Amino acid sequence: MKIHLFSQCLIDMFYPHVGMAGVQVLERLGCDITVPKKQVCCGQMFMNSGYDQGAKAAIKNTIEVFENADYVVSLSGSCALAIRDEYRHVLKDEPEWLARAAKLSERIYEFTEFIVDVLGVTDVGATFNDKVTYHKSCHVTRLMGIKEQPMKLLEGIKGLEYLPMHRADRCCGFGGTFTVKEPEISAVMTREKAMTIYESGANVVAGSDQACLMNIEGMLERLYKDGEIDRHIRVMHIAELLNCR
Structure with missing residues (x-):
């Protein structure tokens, strides 16, 4: 194809x-x-x-x-x-x-x-041995209606332990230029998202929109550096997870 x-x-x-x-x-x-x-x-x-x-x-x-x-x-x-x-x-x-x-x-x-x-595929032959949660970004989840597809692909990854995130579909605070125009509000939203990721118990957060992931990664790094969370949490696009062998 x-x-x-x-x-x-x-x-x-x-x-x-x-x-x-x-x-x-x-x-x-x-x-x-x-x-x-x-x-x-x-x-x-x-x-x-x-x-x-x-x-x-x-x-x-x-x-x-x-x-x-x-x-x-x-x-x-x-x-x-x-x-x-x-x-x-x-x-x-x-x-x-x-x-x-x-x-x-x-x-x-x-x-x-x-x-x-x-393609009709839910198992791409990937293997990833860790605890993973998933950020359900606004555009993908709400506006495009893509809800089950990422979950099916995560379920097909051998060794992956999926941990649900509280309010996984809440905005991460990026919102395109919103994060620049309203930085204070954006930071509060991003902190909330980062904390729900941490509280899920996951060591990895995945997503399918790199802009969201970039924003989340920055906040997680700052919280870890400042001692507000006690473990480093990796941020990965779902394509990276599906490419693990």
Whole structure:
């Protein structure tokens, strides 16, 4: 099966190992992967801040790069949501681009959604011997409705002990530019998330949106350094867990 990978800016620039893990998992599942060199930001950052006109160049570039793909798989749920649902709002007054956006929206999938719903796989042959909890990010869980797919994939990992997190679907406080515009509120929300992760008893927290994970990791590191929590908790994209052998 041929797919185009949308890697996301954060992964491309700061977490390339996550991108490699995603590629390796998909290749083992029989996918022929293309990572287009012309892909850039999907425009979500601008749209989140109300700059729809400023987002159009990135949006149109994304459409041009991916519109002829059979399947597009995103390692970022929030980016997948932007491409699937939000482009059409920005392009509503441009019929040609609106039609092209609608075509692309039918072909893009979040990483876990693609593996479970399209490939029909819940056991990728991974092994990970540790206690893991899972952050159910807002865009993936609430807006895309992807709830069971990540859980099924975690259940298929041999040796993994899943520990549920209290209020796992509560926002981590990142919210795109919210963390910059409202840092005090964001910090309170992120601290709450970090403490629920700690209280779960897990040694690892996983997720499917790297922006959330980056935010959570920073707070966990600060709490551990300041002695407010007594163990180091690893933060991993679910693609990394699924790539463990």
